[in-house]
Amino acid sequence: MASPMLGILTGLAREAEIARRISPLVACSASDPARAEHLARELAGQGATALLSFGIAGGLAPELVTGDLVIGSAVATADAAYACDPELAARLVAALPGAVRGNVWGGDVIVDTAAAKVRLHRDSGAVIVDLESAAVARAAAEAGLPFGVLRAVADPAAHGLPPAALVGLDAEGRPAIGPVLRALARSPGQLPALIRLGRQSSAAMKALLAAAGPLGGRDLRGVA
Template sequence: MKILAATGLQREARILAGPGVAVVAGGGDHARLEAELDRLAPGARGIISIGIAGALAPGLRPGDWVVADNGTDPGWAGRLAARLPGARLGAILGVDAMMAEAAGKAALHRETGALAVDMESHVAARVARRHNLPFAAARAISDAADRSLPPAARVGMRPDGGMDLPAVLRALARDPCQLPALIRTGIEAERGFRALLRGHRGLGPTLAGPVVDLDSA
């Protein structure tokens, strides 16, 4: 019985995949993500939303970790927080569309109090509830709350979670002035990916998930 991990990008999936984990990269296609999680859930022992995310709370910087304490399994959340250096416990908000504007992030933080935002956690939590499975969420920050993503960065994800480089180049060609912001976004996102890689190593092959009692399984 594997841990089922929901994430957004194929790059995240490559970092997280292993013998004890089945990873589904949503790519922003929530219907496909939910259907695939539903298909795999009967053979899972828990579902986790994990990867990179945008910060909503001021003070969170690229590479910082947030572990969800809203609607999650307390034991799993505790193990995640203990093994991810400096992790902050708090709400992680799942939304259907990319939250790319600093003003929108600030508004969401005021309205919800959530620390971070992604596009998979709400879907993963819904599937976990439906299948009566433990749920957890942990996210490495890739863009701070006061950062707005340039247009070229907003079109860079294909529906399968891969990188859409032609779309990025087309957006950049339409507005070359966004190049400095795009480079900065890439550098900061790289900090998030590096944190995800280090975090994966610290969490172990089953992402600190629930232990199966083989005698009762």
């Protein structure tokens, strides 16, 4: 019988590097929701016995701050809601007792303003939003696999994203430096917000890296 294996989906290359400390079966979507759907199904087809959405996220609940870890209770989309596997969530909580439990909004577009975050939190009850969790939830449901979400808050609810942060990533999930610089040249006033976001993202990545230590090699619902 094949060994149990956790399949992890991320949006960014740095997230994927950290995730490989937890499991060797990792895919990075470059924050492309369509690609995330394809890769999540590929992970299920490559022998994953559970799936995990892993990375940074936008905060929706006002009490969450940069660097807070969130373990998903459920993933909601505009069309459906998917309950995270309770045993996998419990094992994540046991390894990361400081993490927050909450519902996740599985978005297909970036939520880029504080006002939009307020509305989404009010209407959905979700505490964070990301672009990969919906794909993981759907792939797990299709394959009959347990799934979970572990995310670190980068930009909190009160902060929107500057336009330069929305110009995309390269195919490997790394920032597209050229488009970012061109966006800054067109609108240099967004530089302070972009620097703030960079610091927030760095802090969230550090929180993920710290979480990877207790999770590496740990049995997460029969997966290692």
